[in-house]
Amino acid sequence: MNIPQTLILGLVLGGVYALMASGVTLLFGVMRIVNLAHGVFMLLAAYGAFFLFTEWGFDPFLSLIVTMPSMFIFGMVIHRFLFPRLEGSDRYSEMTVLLTFGLALVLEGLLGFFFTGIFRSTSPAYATESILLGDLFIPKGQLYGAVASVVLLLALGALLGYTKIGHAIQATSQNRTAAQTVGVNVSRVSTFAFGVGMALAGAAGSLMSYLFTFFPGQHWQWIAILLSLIVLGGMGSIRGAIVGALLLAVLAGFVSNAFGATWSPMTFYLALFVILLIRPEGLFGEKEAV
């Protein structure tokens, strides 16, 4: 087994996973929404990027300027119309699981109707090129994806850490009632945060369009992977999602090398079970008060 090579491949892929998972964990942290539709939102953006690539020759990275704002607006509209009906429910998080499950089914059906079940992928030149470093290689596509993910995650960090709306998102995430008492309009902040989560799904979809082949029903596989990443990191923790993504992507790389590629996805599902059994609050999460 070539350990440095496996590490490199795991880390660059983990960077992209971190971007994908950050949107899911942001929504849970701020609004206690368990968004099972995140995978299908990513696919929606991936199909958008695919359409822009095949029809107008848009590079997947260039498609970010379309997928991110459009998913941001789409996300805010969805939040505004669907989620206020659940607010006030004692079982809000559980209700969001059901709502987003239904939403995922509807969107999957629509994607299947418009794009059929054929495997799709964009094919920019760099998707199949590599940078050689002696005996090691770094696939250009994955490296560019990881760099873009790091840039976007830094931008997310700057938004949360240095802007007024970012402070309001953090405050709402830590204590919703307290945020209300200092004057944060938590309803508006939640809608904005949902939009940000969807913009991250939009960015992930654009990158996904050339990194992986995709089809409408594939989002279930993605959401299972994303849930394992954020459960490992601690639900609601963006730092945890990043660490979880890097750890599991590297681990999946080693499993793939040792036992074959078909076992790689099993790493995430097994990790999900093991984490829930051993440390349900994850690496950076807080224990539930009893």
Add this chain to the structure above:
Amino acid sequence: MLLELDNVSAGYGGGPDIVDELSLEVEEGRTYCMIGPNGAGKSTVLKLIGGILAPRSGSIGFHGHEVGGLRPDQLLQRGICLVPQDPSLFTKMSVRKNLMMGAYLESDRSVARDRLDEIFSMFPILADKERQPAGTLSGGQQQILLLARALMIRPAFMMIDEPSLGLAPQAADQVFEIIAELKSLGITLLLVEQSVERGLAVSDWAFVLDLGQKRFEGPSDQILADPRIRELYMGKAPTVE
């Protein structure tokens, strides 16, 4: 009249009314205390005035304008501030950031920074710990931070729910010294306090609530001396003289 509740009823979800056709009046510049047994609806009244809970019926007037059903941020802009009973600090944020969140509605950041300096000179203990996460402060310090954070917006009317709950006697003394200071600043205060004697001692006027309704009201010293109230709500038999 600063605040006027007229036949207000409210409850949670589809449950029964916790506040039942309550009417009360609050004058500017005075300190009020609301007492009553557990489940009387005292905290619910504060949530109702603070916009955390919407009234089912009745009206809430502030400076003569209807404010019932407004959001907390809209009420804060009108000068109504609630310091809730639940742990309501942003525990992972520093003391400084918690205080700056108190001035969230202040659009001029330089004004917010000036107020922060004022708060630090009023509460040196907070200045000493400004970089520390709020969750690492002691219970008494956390309560001081909560009160200080509420002051960042310069409220005209401040409601404080159970300020001494869970505090050691010394920390509770410190919190009540601060409440006396708030009073001297001319802020109209409405307290809900489990230590009835303490709450009545610091206030000018008291409301006695039971089952969501106002049973009595009057000057705090008279309420404190009333044997019926001592027996019913303070668990003490009337003294025979």
